[in-house]
Amino acid sequence: AAGVIQSPRHLIKEKRETATLKCYPIPRHDTVYWYQQGPGQDPQFLISFYEKMQSDKGSIPDRFSAQQFSDYHSELNMSSLELGDSALYFCASRVVGPNTEAFFGQGTRLTVV
Amino acid sequence: AQKITQTQPGMFVQEKEAVTLDCTYDTSDQSYGLFWYKQPSSGEMIFLIYQGSYDEQNATEGRYSLNFQKARKSANLVISASQLGDSAMYFCAMREADSGYSTLTFGKGTMLLVSP
Numbered sequence: 672a673a674g675v676i677q678s679p680r681h682l683i684k685e686k687r688e689t690a691t692l693k694c695y696p697i698p699r700h701d702t703v704y705w706y707q708q709g710p711g712q713d714p715q716f717l718i719s720f721y722e723k724m725q726s727d728k729g730s731i732p733d734r735f736s737a738q739q740f741s742d743y744h745s746e747l748n749m750s751s752l753e754l755g756d757s758a759l760y761f762c763a764s765r766v767v768g769p770n771t772e773a774f775f776g777q778g779t780r781l782t783v784v
Numbered sequence: 785a786q787k788i789t790q791t792q793p794g795m796f797v798q799e800k801e802a803v804t805l806d807c808t809y810d811t812s813d814q815s816y817g818l819f820w821y822k823q824p825s826s827g828e829m830i831f832l833i834y835q836g837s838y839d840e841q842n843a844t845e846g847r848y849s850l851n852f853q854k855a856r857k858s859a860n861l862v863i864s865a866s867q868l869g870d871s872a873m874y875f876c877a878m879r880e881a882d883s884g885y886s887t888l889t890f891g892k893g894t895m896l897l898v899s900p
Contacts (some may be wrong), residue, residue: 702885704887704888712892713875713890713891713892713893714875714888714890716827716887716888719885719887721885726885727885727886727887729887742876754892759827761829763829763888767819767884767885768813769836770817770834770836772819772831772834773819773820773831773888774831775828775830775831776828776829777827777828777831780826780827
C-alpha cells in the first residue's frame with residue numbers, strides 16, 4: 672500500500688540558507704500535517720492543510736511557510752536557517768473523520784551547520 | 785497545562801514479559817481520539833493503536849491493547865509478550881474534536897528497552 676513519501680530523507684544546510692521539504696500524502700487523503708521533532712523531543716505541530724487550504728497553525732516560525740498544491744503534495748519552505756532548526760521534520764496525512772489515524776512519512780532529517 | 789502526560793521517561797522489561805506504558809490526558813472535549821505511536825531508533829513514526837472517546841470497549845491490535853479509563857483520563861498501552869524489536873520510543877497522542885481536521889498533540893514519550 673502507498674505510504675506518505677517525504678523527500679529528501681536527509682538534508683544538510685548552512686546557517687542562513689533556505690530549504691524546501693516535500694511531502695506526498697497517501698492518495699485520497701484530504702489532510703496534511705507538518706511536525707518538527709528536535710533531538711530527544713516530542714513532535715511539535717507546525718501547520719496543516721485540509722483540501723489544499725491551511726486549516727491550522729502551530730508553533731511555526733515566521734521564517735517558515737508551507738503550501739499544498741493541486742495534486743495534494745505539500746512543501747515546507749524554510750528560510751534563514753538557524754542551528755536550532757536542526758530536527759526531524761515529519762509530514763502526516765489522513766482522511767478527515769472519526770476513527771482515522773494519521774499516517775506519518777519517514778521524515779526528513781535536517782541538519783543546519 | 786500539558787494535554788498529554790507520560791510520566792515514565794524510560795522502562796525496562798525482559799523479553800516475553802508484559803509491560804504497561806502510562807498516559808494521562810487533559811481535555812474538555814467530549815469527542816476525542818487517543819493514539820499510540822512507536823518510534824524506533826531509525827526515526828519513523830509507526831501507528832500502533834487508536835481509542836475513540838465514545839468507544840466502550842478497550843482497543844486491541846495484536847499484542848497491543850489500550851487500557852482506557854475515561855473517568856481517570858488515562859489511556860495506558862499494554863504490550864504483551866515483549867519482543868526485542870519492541871525497543872523504541874513510544875508516544876501517546878490525542879486529537880481533540882476527533883472527527884475534524886485537528887492535529888495530534890503528543891506526550892514527551894517513554895523509551896522502552898527490552899532485554900533478552
